[in-house]
Amino acid sequence: MLVSDIKSRPVYERLGVDASGRRHLVVSDAPRPLAEVIDGADSAAAPLGYWVVAATSAVDAQPQAEPATGNAVPLERRAFRAVPHLLDRLSHRLAQETVGFRLYAVGEEGFVWNVAKLAREAGLEAAECRTAHAGSLRRRVFCVHCKTITEDVTTSLAACDGCGAHLVVRDHFSRHLAAFMGVQADAEAPGELPPVEELFP
Amino acid sequence: MTALTVPLRVAATVPLSPTLRAFTLIPADGGLAPPSGPGAHLRLHLRSGGKLLRNAYSLTSNPEDRSHLSIIVRRVAASRGGSAFLHEEVAEGDVIEAGLPANLFPLVRTARKHLMVSGGIGLTPFLAYIAAFEAAGTPWELHHFCRPDERAVFEALLARLPASRVHIHCDMALGALEDALLRQPLGTHFYTCGPAALMEAGLALAQALGWPKVRLHSESFGGAAEGGAPFVAVLRRSGIEVAVGAETSLLAAMEAAGVDAPCLCRGGACGQCLIEVAEGEPEHRDHFLDEAERASNRLIMTCVSRSRTPRLVLEL
Numbered sequence: 001m002l003v004s005d006i007k008s009r010p011v012y013e014r015l016g017v018d019a020s021g022r023r024h025l026v027v028s029d030a031p032r033p034l035a036e037v038i039d040g041a042d043s044a045a046a047p048l049g050y051w052v053v054a055a056t057s058a059v060d061a062q063p064q065a066e067p068a069t070g071n072a073v074p075l076e077r078r079a080f081r082a083v084p085h086l087l088d089r090l091s092h093r094l095a096q097e098t099v100g101f102r103l104y105a106v107g108e109e110g111f112v113w114n115v116a117k118l119a120r121e122a123g124l125e126a127a128e129c130r131t132a133h134a135g136s137l138r139r140r141v142f143c144v145h146c147k148t149i150t151e152d153v154t155t156s157l158a159a160c161d162g163c164g165a166h167l168v169v170r171d172h173f174s175r176h177l178a179a180f181m182g183v184q185a186d187a188e189a190p191g192e193l194p195p196v197e198e199l200f201p
Numbered sequence: 202m203t204a205l206t207v208p209l210r211v212a213a214t215v216p217l218s219p220t221l222r223a224f225t226l227i228p229a230d231g232g233l234a235p236p237s238g239p240g241a242h243l244r245l246h247l248r249s250g251g252k253l254l255r256n257a258y259s260l261t262s263n264p265e266d267r268s269h270l271s272i273i274v275r276r277v278a279a280s281r282g283g284s285a286f287l288h289e290e291v292a293e294g295d296v297i298e299a300g301l302p303a304n305l306f307p308l309v310r311t312a313r314k315h316l317m318v319s320g321g322i323g324l325t326p327f328l329a330y331i332a333a334f335e336a337a338g339t340p341w342e343l344h345h346f347c348r349p350d351e352r353a354v355f356e357a358l359l360a361r362l363p364a365s366r367v368h369i370h371c372d373m374a375l376g377a378l379e380d381a382l383l384r385q386p387l388g389t390h391f392y393t394c395g396p397a398a399l400m401e402a403g404l405a406l407a408q409a410l411g412w413p414k415v416r417l418h419s420e421s422f423g424g425a426a427e428g429g430a431p432f433v434a435v436l437r438r439s440g441i442e443v444a445v446g447a448e449t450s451l452l453a454a455m456e457a458a459g460v461d462a463p464c465l466c467r468g469g470a471c472g473q474c475l476i477e478v479a480e481g482e483p484e485h486r487d488h489f490l491d492e493a494e495r496a497s498n499r500l501i502m503t504c505v506s507r508s509r510t511p512r513l514v515l516e517l
Contacts, residue, residue, distance in 0.1 A: 022411035046411075099385045100411025123313045123388020127413040 006171040010113075012133045015104050017044045021128075022100030024048040027090065027115055029083055029107030030055070030135060034075070037106045037134065047073050053086050053107075054079040061089065083111060087118060094122035103129045110140040110151065113178030137200040141169050142179035149179050156197040157185055166193055169200075206246065207235055211295045212269060218354045220276045221322065222288050223261075225269050229296045233267040237302035239333040240326045240420070243270060244300035244467060249286040255453065255467070256283035259325035259394075259420075260302060263332035270302070275322040305468040306394070306420040308333070313388030314340040318378060318403045320395025321347055324355060326420055327394065331362060342385075344368045344378055346399055373399070375406055382410045394420040429484065432508040436460065436517045437479055445507070452503040455517075462503060462517065469505035476501055481513035 017024055017040035024046060026038055031052045034041050041048060049063075059079035066075045080086040094103075103124060105115035112131040119129040141150045141158055148162025158167050160182065167182030174181065186192050208229035215223045226243075228234055237243075241264070242257045262271035276288045291297070306326055308315060315334060317327045324345055334341040343362075347355050349371040359367045370377055382391075391407050393400045400419050407417055434443045434451055445454040452474060455462045465473035469487035478501050485495045487502040494500055501515070 020408065020411055020413070094387060097387050098383065099387060099389050099416065100383070101387060102411075123386065125413060125415050127415050128387075 006173075008173045008175075009171045010109070010131070010133075010173055010175075012131065014039065015106060015130055015132045016040050017048070017104075018102045018130070019045065021102035022046050023097070024102045024104065025093070026050045026104045026106065027086060028052045028105075028134070029086075029111040031079070032106070032134065037132065038104060041075070044073060047076070049076045049078070051078045051080065051086055051090070053081075053083050055082060057081055061085065083114075087114060090115065091118055091122075094118065094124070097122070101128065104132070105129070106132045106134050108135045108138065109133060109173075110138075110178060113140075113175060116175065117178050139169060139200050140179040141167060141182040142174065142177050143167055143182050145184060149177070150182070153180075153182075154198055154200045156199045157193060158182065168194075205301055206298045207301060208296050209270065209299050211291055211293050211297065214291065214293055217273065217358070218351060221273055221351075221354060222276070223271065223273045224287070224291075225271050226297070226299070227269045234270045235301050236267065237264045237270070237329075238304050239264055239308050239329045240306035241302040241304035241329070242306075242326075243272060243302050245283075245287075246298040246300070247283050247286050249282045249290070252282060253457070254283040254286075255300070256287075257467070259306075259329070261325050261328035263336070264329060265333070265336060273322065273325050300467075303466045303468070303471075305466060305470050306392075306418070308392070309390045309418070312339075312390035314342070314386055314390075316381060316385055316389050316391045317341065317343045318391070318393040318395075318399070319343070319345045320399040321351070323393075323395025323399075323420070324358070325394075327392070328358065330392070335362070342366050342368070342381065344370060344381060346370050346373065346395065373402075375402060378403060379406060379410070382407050382412065390416050390418065392418045392420075429507040432510070433512050434508070435480075435512060435514040437514050438517055450504060451501075451507060451513075455503065460517070464504055467504045469502055472502065474503045476503055477516035479514040479516055481508055481510040483507070483513065484509045 015038040028037055031054055034050050059081060061078050061080050064077045103119050105112040116129055116131055138152045138154045141153045143160040143162055145165055146163040148160055150158055150161040153169055156169055158169060160167050165184045166186060168185045170181045172181040209226040210229040211224055212227045213225040217223055237260050242259050244255050244257045247254045258272040258274060260270055261273055274284050274287045277284045308330055319327050345355055352369060352371055355369060393403045404417055428448055431447050432445050434445055443454050443458045445451050452462055452464055463474050465471045472489040478499055482498050483501040484507045486505040489502055
């Protein structure tokens with residue numbers, strides 16, 4: 001029922017540093033080796049930042065400059081306590097940035113599309129903000145009935161956090177909301193629900 | 202379908218310099234001027250010395266103000282006759298037939314800021330842009346390049362605008378432009394209009410400084426339509442042959458021969474003038490056909506494209 005050819009379902013490719021950029025920032029929702037998430041970082045010709053969510057209070061988000069290796073430019077690393085912490089600092093950074101900047105987001109879909117939304121609101125074009133998926137496939141689900149977003153959905157049916165409706169998680173994805181659409185499963189025959197499957201581990 | 206025309210009366214004509222002249226045009230039948238948008242041009246039908254010329258001029262007036270349309274015309278030394286005619290023979294009160302305004306150089310409404318680079322008379326579309334930006338409160342910045350002897354003319358045209366946004370340069374050194382390109386906030390779009398060398402240099406500099414193509418926009422004065430090897434267009438259905446000279450476009454040659462050929466934008470953009478090709482190989486100069494359509498050699502946009510073969514047979 002869920003495998004579909006809905007065209008709004010994002011398709012991801014592996015990230016690569018866009019050589020035409022003048023400054024690069026890679027953001028990740030988990031600590032991952034930089035070389036694992038993007039190609040060309042060690043040969044980038046322009047300054048590159050790598051921001052990660054460390055998910056611990058033991059980090060201070062201060063820039064840690066790494067010495068350049070070979071002909072590469074300096075790399076600046078920052079670690080954040082949580083996703084909102086990183087997004088907050090990203091908003092400030094985008095407000096000060098100039099044309100020539102390139103942003104790359106890697107992580108779960110809810111995270112990368114929240115980053116893409118911030119980027120769009122800051123004036124970045126799609127060509128300047130690239131996304132890639134890593135980690136869990138769990139989905140953010142938007143209830144089309146009550147407009148509540150339910151996080152971390154791994155199953156084909158999920159109870160809406162807002163109205164409690166049993167939602168079918170569709171492949172229909174909204175870049176505007178950074179979420180998949182959820183539609184009441186038993187709207188026509190109340191109480192009749194299809195079996196629940198673990199689809200988005 | 203031949204594009205609709207509207208008669209316009211010359212309400213005022215004012216010399217700005219020995220080679221620049223401003224015209225204010227109002228509908229000859231009264232009423233509101235036809236609608237236009239920032240970056241639109243007006244194609245005047247000029248009857249001079251037995252020839253009919255259709256010359257396009259960027260509108261400089263505020264599109265929101267429908268009381269009149271304004272243009273500025275440069276008298277070109279190697280004129281085909283249009284600009285000399287406008288400078289020397291058109292007087293206040295004369296009525297000129299004109300096509301409806303068309304826009305091949307629209308601004309990007311979602312941009313946060315607009316950075317404009319113009320050269321000489323290439324300033325004209327930006328006068329309409331700036332009127333729209335000032336009305337909407339959108340940030341903008343203009344870098345205008347001109348000869349030293351014309352500096353005062355352009356300063357006067359821009360005198361009522363905020364001085365902090367207007368930068369006039371009288372040399373081709375692009376250092377000031379590089380500084381500007383390096384400090385634009387995210388969401389800025391870049392537009393350029395003027396001599397090809399200036400536009401190419403500005404676009405190349407922007408790309409070298411990390412500006413993606415989607416932010417870059419240029420106006421070419423429709424130069425693509427002009428000139429090439431002469432050829433003969435055979436209109437198979439009408440049973441006539443039209444000689445297309447080196448200095449005229451296929452569309453203009455067909456119109457001169459009395460053929461009511463379809464057209465709208467006359468700039469290779471809209472696709473309205475598309476005609477099937479039966480024989481011969483078109484030389485595509487439009488922005489409409491995709492690569493497969495071009496390679497098929499089965500279609501041609503008559504307003505800008507020409508022929509690689511001496512004969513081109515059209516289904517018209």
